[in-house]
Amino acid sequence: MSEFSLIYRHFKNATAKHQNTTLGIGDDCAVSSIPPNCELVSCVDTLVAGRHFPHDTSPYAIGWKSVAVNLSDIASMGAMPYAILLGLSLPNHDENWLAEFTKGVSDICSQHNVELIGGDTTKSEILTISVTALGFIEQGKAIKRNGAKIGDVICVSGHIGLASLALSHILNGQNTDLQNALDLPMPQVDLGQKLVGYANSMIDISDGLGQDLGHILTASGVGARLYLENIPCVDELNRLPFVQKYQHILNGGDDYQLCFTLPKNKFDEFNALYPNTIFKIGDIVETQGLQLLFNNQKVDFGIKGWSHF
Numbered sequence: 001m002s003e004f005s006l007i008y009r010h011f012k013n014a015t016a017k018h019q020n021t022t023l024g025i026g027d028d029c030a031v032s033s034i035p036p037n038c039e040l041v042s043c044v045d046t047l048v049a050g051r052h053f054p055h056d057t058s059p060y061a062i063g064w065k066s067v068a069v070n071l072s073d074i075a076s077m078g079a080m081p082y083a084i085l086l087g088l089s090l091p092n093h094d095e096n097w098l099a100e101f102t103k104g105v106s107d108i109c110s111q112h113n114v115e116l117i118g119g120d121t122t123k124s125e126i127l128t129i130s131v132t133a134l135g136f137i138e139q140g141k142a143i144k145r146n147g148a149k150i151g152d153v154i155c156v157s158g159h160i161g162l163a164s165l166a167l168s169h170i171l172n173g174q175n176t177d178l179q180n181a182l183d184l185p186m187p188q189v190d191l192g193q194k195l196v197g198y199a200n201s202m203i204d205i206s207d208g209l210g211q212d213l214g215h216i217l218t219a220s221g222v223g224a225r226l227y228l229e230n231i232p233c234v235d236e237l238n239r240l241p242f243v244q245k246y247q248h249i250l251n252g253g254d255d256y257q258l259c260f261t262l263p264k265n266k267f268d269e270f271n272a273l274y275p276n277t278i279f280k281i282g283d284i285v286e287t288q289g290l291q292l293l294f295n296n297q298k299v300d301f302g303i304k305g306w307s308h309f
């Protein structure tokens, strides 16, 4: 038995048991039940050291973030996360590293009542973490990218661009107090579920607002008008020159806020019920493409986002 086959013992009791789990870590497979009238929602995201996070990122943050990005995908469907499976490829066996990493995984899981039900551990040259997330949603209620309608209001769930600013500080070798914005994203799990019955389309912002909203527009066959001055952002960004600020907001990734569209009357209803939780930043229009406006003036930015290839 290799040193890696026993590592799963670290994970055996890392999270609380979930009522839908019949059999968790320890057998060849986990066994789960799906609540009545629900569908299973699933996704996987892989994080590679040096590509998705700097090599010196803390093991706690690596654990947290590799789960967070997946819970964000589950949230973007309006689903309730249930469990994760953890595929771990490690260059070496380091007990302290594993303990910290596991703490990051278990902290975010317990915040959202998610159970670690299985995984796989192997040796590899480059640290790679691949998390599969499972969730449930009432049949037929998943909020997809292709549902945006002309006349819908475009909203985001919170301020945009801070993770990108943090990354630029780090890449410039600057000290930053924004490290957590990049390392410990907060997936909008509760809000995603509240938007079922309100939102016509939804996506989570992982690659940049411009690019991710672009996915909604393409899938729905519609265009959008964005009012840049309405996009919520923090003071650190307001202090930057205009172009720099909006490069972070439109092209920066890693925010893990939600971007969604809903009819005007549903926006008013939701806003009355949960004041100050969703922010209107634009409108869905018939004209294809993404029009950017600042105080009614047309502006032009290249929308890049993050592209791997």
Ligand code: ADP
Residues within 6 Å of the ligand: 005, 007, 008, 011, 024, 025, 026, 027, 028, 029, 085, 086, 087, 088, 116, 117, 118, 119, 120, 121
């Ligand atoms: P098998 O050879 O049957 O795949 P493993 O030794 O790979 O068995 O895994 C044993 C048990 O430990 C399984 O239940 C598996 O899901 C779990 N496991 C292995 N690695 C991890 C991991 N990184 N995180 C969570 N569970 C894991």
Ligand code: MG
Residues within 6 Å of the ligand: 119, 120, 121
């Ligand atoms: Mg295995």
